[in-house]
Every structure is written in structure tokens, then in C-alpha cells.
Amino acid sequence: MLLNLTHAKLILTPQQLQVRLQPSGAILEVFAEDLRLISTANLLVANVGSVSWQLPLENDEQLQQVAEFYGIAVDAVEAY
Template structure:
């Protein structure tokens, strides 16, 4: 599944999620089990031990799509 976000898009599949930021040509990848979602701040959090990053989502709809796709309960 492809979700458009400000400045790029998310490529979502059952095993991993990729963030592709078009302006800087950055690609960030996280395995599905390392994804967290913060509902109050609409944040996608990647925590794979030594590698951590976060990405603000544009809308509650994007957050809900990720919740439904991965079956994650947002914090």
C-alpha cells in the first residue's frame, strides 16, 4: 500500500514500512515489529534498538490506516 505524506510517501507491506522523502531522496525502513504509533501527536515511531526515528503524520486518517493495516494499538 502507498500512502502520500507531506514531502514524500510511505510504502507499507506486512513485513516492513518504508518512508521515502522526495526532496532529500532519503529512504528510511523499519520492520513491522519495530513500529509504534502515538495517537495524541500523530507520530510514527521506529525503534529498532540503536536506530530510532520518528515521523509526524499529516492526518488522523493516515494514523488510522496504519493502525488497521498493522493491527497496532496506538499509545
């Protein structure tokens, strides 16, 4: 599945999420089990061992699409 954001492209595969940042072309990857979604900020949070990163999504619809694709619950707490 492909989601186009203003500042990135999200490529969702069954086991991982790849983010291609625009315009730099930098690529971030996370396995689905290391992914967290925060509804209060429409935020995608990746915690991969000693490396973590966050990506703001543009709207609640994008957050719900990612949640439904991976079958994960959306947290309502603030990001850390």
C-alpha cells in the same frame, strides 16, 4: 499500500514500512514489530535497536490507516 504525505511517501508491506522522504530521496525502513504509533501527536515512531526515528503524519486518518494495515494499537501517550 502507498500513502502520500506532503513530505514523504510511505510504502507499507506486510512485514515492513518504508519511508521515502521528499525531496531528499532518503529512505527509512522499519519492521512492523519495531513500529509504534502515538495518537496525541499523529506520530510514527521507529525503534530499531540503537537507531530510532520519528515521522509526523499529517492527520489522524493516516495514523489509523497504518494502524489498521499492521493490526497494531495506537498509543495515547507522548512520544519519547
